[in-house]
Amino acid sequence: MKKNKWTLEGAYALVTGGTRGIGHAIASEILSLGGAVFVVARDADYLQQRLQEWESSGYHVSGLAGDIVNQADRKDIFREIKSEWGSLDILVNNVGTNIRKKAVDYTGEEYDQILSTNLHSAFDICQRAYPFLKQSKQGAVVNVLSVAGLTHLRTGAPYAMSKAALLQLTKNLAVEWAGDGIRVNAIAPWYTKTPMVEHLLKDKSYLHDILQRTPMKRIADPEEVASVAVFLCMPASSYVTGECIAVDGGFSVNSF
Numbered sequence: 636m637k638k639n640k641w642t643l644e645g646a647y648a649l650v651t652g653g654t655r656g657i658g659h660a661i662a663s664e665i666l667s668l669g670g671a672v673f674v675v676a677r678d679a680d681y682l683q684q685r686l687q688e689w690e691s692s693g694y695h696v697s698g699l700a701g702d703i704v705n706q707a708d709r710k711d712i713f714r715e716i717k718s719e720w721g722s723l724d725i726l727v728n729n730v731g732t733n734i735r736k737k738a739v740d741y742t743g744e745e746y747d748q749i750l751s752t753n754l755h756s757a758f759d760i761c762q763r764a765y766p767f768l769k770q771s772k773q774g775a776v777v778n779v780l781s782v783a784g785l786t787h788l789r790t791g792a793p794y795a796m797s798k799a800a801l802l803q804l805t806k807n808l809a810v811e812w813a814g815d816g817i818r819v820n821a822i823a824p825w826y827t828k829t830p831m832v833e834h835l836l837k838d839k840s841y842l843h844d845i846l847q848r849t850p851m852k853r854i855a856d857p858e859e860v861a862s863v864a865v866f867l868c869m870p871a872s873s874y875v876t877g878e879c880i881a882v883d884g885g886f887s888v889n890s891f
Contacts, residue, residue, distance in 0.1 A: 640870040640873070641871050643665055643669050643868060644669030645670075646669070646671070646868070647671050647720050647723050648670050648671065648727065649672075649673045649712070649716065649723055649725065649726050649727065650672055650675070650727040651728055651729050651730040651760070652675070652676060652730035652731070653672065653674035653698070653729065654676040654682050655676075655829065656829030656831060657779060657827060657829060657857050657860050657861060657864075658674075658676075658727070658779075659857065660860065661777075661860075662674055662689075662696075663861070664858070664865040665865055665868065666689060666692075666695070667694075670725070672689075672694075672695075673698060673699070673720070674696065674698035674699075675698060675699050675700075675701055675703060675712055676698065676700065677700065678700070685698075697715075697719060699711060699712055703730050703756040703760065704751050706759070709759055710763075716767070722770060723764060723767035723768060723771065724768070725776075725777075726760065726764045726768065727776075727864060727868075728761070728777070728801075730752060730757075731753050731779065731797075732749060732752045732753065733749065734791070735791050735794075737790060738792040738793075741793060745793070746793050749793040749797055750793060750796070750797050753794065753797035754797040754800050754801055754804075757801060757804070761776065764776070765817075768812070769816070769817065771816070771817075772815075773816055773870070773873075774812075774817035775818050775867065776805075776820070777821065777822065777864045778801050778802075778805050778821040779864065780801055780802055780805075780822065782881055782883050784800075784823060785802075785881065785887050798823070802823075802879055805819050805821040806877050809876040809877030818872070819877065820878050820879070820880070821878070821879040822867070822881075822882050823880070823881045823887070824855060824881075824882045824883065825884060825886045826845050826854050827854065827855040827856070827857055828854055828856055828857060836854065842854075849884045849889070850884060850885030850889055851884035851885055852884075855884065859882065860882045863880055
């Protein structure tokens with residue numbers, strides 16, 4: 636019989652921003668499928684709480700408290716992975732931030748913050764992960780984008796720019812790294828029940844507008860987004876690379 640393609644047994648994964656929202660759901664899904672996960676998050680206390688929860692369930696998990704915008708912290712991530720595992724099969728670039736304003740209202744500091752967090756750090760992490768993923772011979776990268784990188788939303792031009800650029804990085808790396816056995820894909824969620832947008836969803840008028848433009852007429856659960864991301868990490872998706880899957884209830888294909 637052929638090896639089970641719907642498992643991550645024995646795989647080692649790095650998930651950035653893996654303690655909350657979509658990142659937490661992705662890390663949990665990888666663990667449930669037999670993978671080991673290294674989680675990076677800024678809040679050290681909350682990270683330890685999450686690690687203890689996973690460990691109490693018998694999962695193989697570890698992590699590092701750090702800010703991926705900081706180059707020294709990014710270096711520490713891979714030093715720890717090399718020391719603890721010596722290998723890496725999966726990279727999930729999940730960390731992201733947004734400041735919702737009209738384009739003319741951003742300060743230079745806000746612009747730099749968004750691009751540094753969403754794009755520049757992800758590029759550097761991909762570079763640092765490359766030797767490990769090449770050694771794996773079945774490496775998989777999943778970049779967490781947003782439908783903002785595919786179409787116009789009301790505000791957040793720098794956020795949209797960073798996600799669109801991350802999509803192009805996904806395509807470029809998919810082609811560059813295919814010969815090394817590394818697949819690179821992306822997912823583009825729409826509004827999802829996470830702490831990042833919780834305050835926005837409390838606005839009933841705004842929520843009404845979101846649902847009106849979403850054919851499935853509801854907000855996604857983080858687990859629904861995570862399942863697509865994790866599929867792209869599995870042997871079952873072994874011939875998929877350079878793709879971006881919108882996990883958006885039909886929003887991005889909706890029209891008048």
